[in-house]
Amino acid sequence: MHDQWTFIAFFLPVGFLAAAVAIIAGRLLGPRKPNPIKQSTYECGIETVGEAWVQFRIQYYIFALIFVIFDVEAVFLFPWAVAYNKLQLYMVLEGVLFILILAVGLFYAWRKGALEWS
């Protein structure tokens, strides 16, 4: 088991560091002549009005919310799917029931218009 993860313990940092090396190389190779206009925030040529960190619509949060719930649901179901071949019929139906209960939530969100973008 640990053998399986040693590769990943090497692989992820290597992917990270390779990118970091490229960025450092870019830093060294590229010119550096900063000036205020160059460093100003890009706004299609129009002067920035107010801070960049404006408030956002609630809809983003709602989607993230539904996502979290369904993500957890899927994670619950993965062990069930792995054990699928060893399960009796009623156990499989329990997993289906689990999905159906969550589907009620999706249906509710749909009916309440929480899935609309506008």
Place this chain on the structure above:
Amino acid sequence: MDFNFWDPFTWIGEWLLNLLVGWGLAETIALTLLRFAGAVVLALVLLLIGGVLFTWLDRKLSARIQDRLGPNRVGPFGLFQGIADTLKLLTKEDIIPAGADKIVFNLAPLLVTMSVVGIWAVVPFAPTLIGTDLNVGLLYIISVGSIGTLGIMMAGWASNNKFALLGAFRTVAQMVAYEVPMVVVLLVPTMFTGSMSVHAIVEGQSSLWYVALAPVAALIFLTTSIAELGRAPFDLLEAESELVAGFNTEYTGIKWGMFFASEFLHGLTISALTAAIFLGGWQGPGAEARPLLGFVYFMIKTMVVYFGVTLLRFSMPRVRIDQLLDLNWKFLTPLALAAVCVTAVAEKLALATNWSRLGVHIIANVGLLILTLGALWVRARMVRRRFETEQMRLAARSESAAD
């Protein structure tokens, strides 16, 4: 071990291991070193392919589809265009906008690159060539992908730019939304194989590819992957007419190149994953005994999927964000949930009744499709009727107002 032309991977591994042990290293240390070397080689090859070769291939393909020539100046067929571009990006000035959060700003492209490269650790290239056979492979793919989502969020936030932040919000909303049907649909191959290991999933397809058993699931997986990737028709984050450039507006030089290269590599990644999970990976006639042949099969399948995705990309108009989210929440997610339920029942039915497994699944999938189309038809009629009554009411009101 003798050199076996059909299995060079095992041979090279054994040879290197023997060499290291011959130098007096303990076997475990030698193995660890080999793993490290393998990780470095795989990561570098991927970054090179993603950054250099695939940018060229993609531009060439797109040019052909659009009846252009594409890059043809640097090297034969413009093959070295990617290298030239990389050099150009490396020598560009690295601008960090004023007011940006420097550390987070620099960290974001690294995380995005890492997340795309990291997926390849569990992709089986050939029966004897795989980074690591993780027994939670599918969830590992999802989890590494979610680090990329975080990286995009960080990029948008750290730029201190409205466009970047708005782009990041949109991208993240899109990515997390499409992750739901994707994760759900991955339950189907897990059920068939009884394991989450990608290697085991490929081995489980020796007689039948899962695309035959679960065509609906395969289609959903491919669609959601393209959406996660943010390619056309789901390329809202690069919607030039609406957003400046999305979350990477403020990035310049090689840091922007990182996002670019990881997007190309991600395109290859989803093709490889689709090929491995649903199209049998390296499976093919004679592949069990000849790993090199398996590697070739895997590459062919990956390229076929990649070509299909590219063709789709250049022949579809961009969807609107509300259509994009509707497609996900009101179509793909319910369909994915239904597909899992139907498959779970159908597989047990096939086992219990001794009917043909393929037949049961095909019938189940076709039934599901017919039901879906029926539901779509009913809904379309409903929407249309509502629209018509609305129109009629409006017309009546304007008439009475005219009176």
Place this chain on the structure above:
Amino acid sequence: MTIAQIVFLVISATTLVASILVVTSRKMVHAALWLVLSLGGVAVLFVLLQASFLAVVQVVIYIGAIAILIIFAVMLTRRMMYDTGSPINRYWWAGALAAVLLFAGLVVMLGQIPSITTQASALPIPEGELLSLLGTALVDVNGYMLPFEVASVLLLAALIGSLVVARPMERKTEEGDKR
């Protein structure tokens, strides 16, 4: 010291430092990012404990989902971002005291458990089987069938509850939809 011990110490030190930064950072987005690092460290500890399923679940749920949710919430409640005042309230010393006392008490109590110095024995079941055992246990009548189904009801309740709470008051759009 074995390699496993060194890895453990490095990871747990990172985790704890990141946790401290979570509760002390002034900017909430930074706190959220430190939370990601801290929870990622816990995921690595799960790998060391040979619970790779829980490790990936930790990353998927905590980093991929909850952290994103928290960042979205921070962005939505943005006015705090300019708050350059102290991130801690008047009674922070009481909190610190409670935390230190609790930690001391826990350590003393832990010292009295006889099995505290147990070394891990080899896993009796291979890890792949472990997962399918877990899957069976979750839907078994004699296992965790009830908690499993209750969890789905809990998730449903959380979904409906938070939708009701978070949605804006005006409901013009759905009125049109329902007609």
Place this chain on the structure above:
Amino acid sequence: MIPLSWYLIVAAAMFCIGIYGVLARKNAVGILMGIELMLAAVILNLVAFWRYLTPARISGQAFAVIVFAVAASEAAVGLALIISIYRRRSTVVADEIDILKW
């Protein structure tokens, strides 16, 4: 190798840091982050006990999975409450949310 006590101490320390966050933070989202830390520490404890004391039984992992569901639900509902309060009162400072004190 690593004895059980190391894991327990790390989990206890994380739990206490979480408690400090809950008690001392002004920002309600910060308080929630403290709670997440505490829950993560609990899961770590469960998994460590499972690995060291009852590796042959699956209960520890099953508990941990269920705590994950609880953590996600708690975050979803808690953040929804905070956002809802923020829209009415324009504040996320927990001390200023005192509408129940009338």
